[in-house]
Amino acid sequence: MRRSGEFELIRRFLAPLATAAGAGRLEDDAALLDTPGDGRLVVTTDTMVEGVHFPGDGPPGLIARRLLRCNLSDLAAMGARPDGYLLNLALPGRIDDPWLEAFATGLAEDQEEFAVSLLGGDTVATPGALTLTVTAFGSASAPVRRSGARPGDRVFVTGPIGDGCFGLKAVRGEIDAPRLAERYWLPSPRFGAAEGATAAADISDGLVADLGHICRASGVAAVIDLEAAPLSPEVAALGPEARLEALTGGDDYELVLTARESPAIPVGRIVSGEGVTVVDSAGQPVPLARQGYRHD
Amino acid sequence: MRRSGEFELIRRFLAPLATAAGAGRLEDDAALLDTPGDGRLVVTTDTMVEGVHFPGDGPPGLIARRLLRCNLSDLAAMGARPDGYLLNLALPGRIDDPWLEAFATGLAEDQEEFAVSLLGGDTVATPGALTLTVTAFGSASAPVRRSGARPGDRVFVTGPIGDGCFGLKAVRGEIDAPRLAERYWLPSPRFGAAEGATAAADISDGLVADLGHICRASGVAAVIDLEAAPLSPEVAALGPEARLEALTGGDDYELVLTARESPAIPVGRIVSGEGVTVVDSAGQPVPLARQGYRHD
Incomplete structure (x- = not known):
């Protein structure tokens, strides 16, 4: 199975997830965040490596949803409500288009479930292990430390x-x-x-x-x-x-x-x-x- | 050379870089961002993998500064001014404390140069390649797309x-x-x-x-x-x-x-x-x- 190049990958699998206006269809060098009208902006990030944080041979849709939910859980712990997230993918050669499609489908399900949008990210090749990073944004009127x-x-x-x-x-x-x-x-x-x-x-x-x-x-x-x-x-x-x-x-x-x-x-x-x-x-x-x- | 465990690593090398109040000494599940008084919050992220984006045997201080500067460059392209950043490290076994100390010293130099603070992040072990992610935050009164x-x-x-x-x-x-x-x-x-x-x-x-x-x-x-x-x-x-x-x-x-x-x-x-x-x-x-x- 082939894997799309970075731009094709973004266009096919990731841009449809970027529903927030500030994501600018993932076309810019950076995303513009709508900051909360009242309350504080809350930010968290987690990196997960196959074989360390999850079984690399697991279903890609579930790997995606767990990655997002573990980050959203950090927002919940701060007393925050979720708004959006960045996604960084370091992909080994075995990751092909069907894998990416299932991964994106999992994200789409949980975007609906939790009312969040993909805001941006970075997709790179790696000679090593599949490495996934999500950075999640939320807002809290009274953050809990x-x-x-x-x-x-x-x-x-x-x-x-x-x-x-x-x-x-x-x-x-x-x-x-x-x-x-x-x-x-x-x-x-x-x-x-x-x-x-x-x-x-x-x-x-x-x-x-x-x-x-x-x-x-x-x-x-x-x-x-x-x-x-x-x-x-x-x-x-x-x-x-x-x-x-x-x-x-x-x-x-x-x-x-x-x-x-x-x-x-x-x-x-x-x-x-x-x-x-x-x-x-x-x-x-x-x-x-x-x-x-x-x-x- | 030994490598500190995650908490020791954060305490020794990373917490001193978290000068912003919202970073909460890196103790919380998430960071609180001070959102710009006027203008938009601008966010960018880059992942760099050794052997793909930089030579893994390079000086750790320079690897750190290039990682940060490449992200700050994305903010500059958006017409934004920098405020702070998150740092995600996926570290292979060979990375030891002297390496981490030199890496953190490089970051400290550029934090001074560009008036930014570490806000949070995640540090994990990897069986694969050294993988570094920075997510940088800035503000722009008139973002350039x-x-x-x-x-x-x-x-x-x-x-x-x-x-x-x-x-x-x-x-x-x-x-x-x-x-x-x-x-x-x-x-x-x-x-x-x-x-x-x-x-x-x-x-x-x-x-x-x-x-x-x-x-x-x-x-x-x-x-x-x-x-x-x-x-x-x-x-x-x-x-x-x-x-x-x-x-x-x-x-x-x-x-x-x-x-x-x-x-x-x-x-x-x-x-x-x-x-x-x-x-x-x-x-x-x-x-x-x-x-x-x-x-x-």
């Missing part, structure tokens, strides 16, 4: 913990759980959930690690009740070891929030000190083999 | 053509021209030069190709006078073939402008029709082996 957690806050999560790491096992065929595989490919950015929180982060490295980032930025400590962490039935069925693995597994893209009150699911509390402690139902600290999953 | 060229405009360039492609030959040791090698590594973004132009682009693919992009976006044609293109003495000394190669060589990061008048150097004119023609001193079309350099 990681530094606002205070002793007395409670800790909440927006949904099941562990679907990401066990979903990856399902994608790899290590466990039989098709619904978790879909959750791995299609995380749900939790827009609106961070509103009113004192601090928030999305769970990409694992609940313990990402709550740890909040604690470090806020100068506080946190206690997580092991039994309070919500698990999907498929994960709970794997036994008590899976519960601990879920807390440090990563790739969930649920949010972890600190607040006095929230409609989200309470899993712990903020206290004075440093670090994150997981405790059992008797209040005893549970030893952790690791804090979270690190891609680096 | 590629689509505004009209018959009767003249075509201008902001400086010598061919320093980029012959500079790369110098970097590779194929010719002896140390000043051109430095021009390859440290292009000069031409801020202010696009003001008042009807259209502009920076010369990354080659003068003929980039003027071609303007013509396509504007629905016009262009004629370039071969003898009018300004050449550096080192390039002119290489003979008449070099003159033609300079016009299609790329990597110059001078601007090509269309305007009625400009203080820049006139090299041709906009006419009705399609495409770019190069003519000799007798007005005869000169055959071109290629339109420009394509990295894809």
Whole structure:
């Protein structure tokens, strides 16, 4: 199969995604962003490498949608609403036009789902691994930082913990759980959930690690009740070891929030000190083999 | 030599570059951008892969500065002033702390030179090639697009053509021209030069190709006078073939402008029709082996 040259590739697959006026049909050296009328412009960027951040032989449409959703999740963690994104593709020789078409179709689906437009980007060849970067733009009237957690806050999560790491096992065929595989490919950015929180982060490295980032930025400590962490039935069925693995597994893209009150699911509390402690139902600290999953 | 983990790497090498308040010491899921008080926010992004866009064994400080300057050049082409940038690094195993330190030192030099701040980014491991992405932000009170060229405009360039492609030959040791090698590594973004132009682009693919992009976006044609293109003495000394190669060589990061008048150097004119023609001193079309350099 052939692959279109850069300009043909842009014209065929990417320009149709550039629905915002400021994208200028991807013809200019740069995009013009419509800045929010009220509130702050919020920007985030993630790079994903095949074999490191996703299976390179996965369906291109799902690779595209996961790439976009993981970035949108960062906007949700900041209490922002999404507007648009830039896309940088470093493509190895094996990537052909049918792959690109399926990739663009996946993006188009999620552009509709989340009301965002492609704004620009860059497409290059690489002798190495498929490397995908999305830079997402949003706006927030009251941005939520990681530094606002205070002793007395409670800790909440927006949904099941562990679907990401066990979903990856399902994608790899290590466990039989098709619904978790879909959750791995299609995380749900939790827009609106961070509103009113004192601090928030999305769970990409694992609940313990990402709550740890909040604690470090806020100068506080946190206690997580092991039994309070919500698990999907498929994960709970794997036994008590899976519960601990879920807390440090990563790739969930649920949010972890600190607040006095929230409609989200309470899993712990903020206290004075440093670090994150997981405790059992008797209040005893549970030893952790690791804090979270690190891609680096 | 060891390489720091992601968080240590950010703390040691990148956080000191995040001087803007909205970067939040790189602690949050996203950066908050100060949007321009008047004018439009302008955004551009470039991905560079070692072995494709730059020699991977080059000095890390110069790799960093060229990466940043090539992006700033896109802002200059839009008639924008620079504000800040995001940095995405996909690092192969051989990249160690001394390399990262030299890379960050190069960025710090150019942050001072161009009054910009690091705003955020992402750092990941790759089994493949060193892959660097910068996304640069600026503001423009009157953005210059590629689509505004009209018959009767003249075509201008902001400086010598061919320093980029012959500079790369110098970097590779194929010719002896140390000043051109430095021009390859440290292009000069031409801020202010696009003001008042009807259209502009920076010369990354080659003068003929980039003027071609303007013509396509504007629905016009262009004629370039071969003898009018300004050449550096080192390039002119290489003979008449070099003159033609300079016009299609790329990597110059001078601007090509269309305007009625400009203080820049006139090299041709906009006419009705399609495409770019190069003519000799007798007005005869000169055959071109290629339109420009394509990295894809």
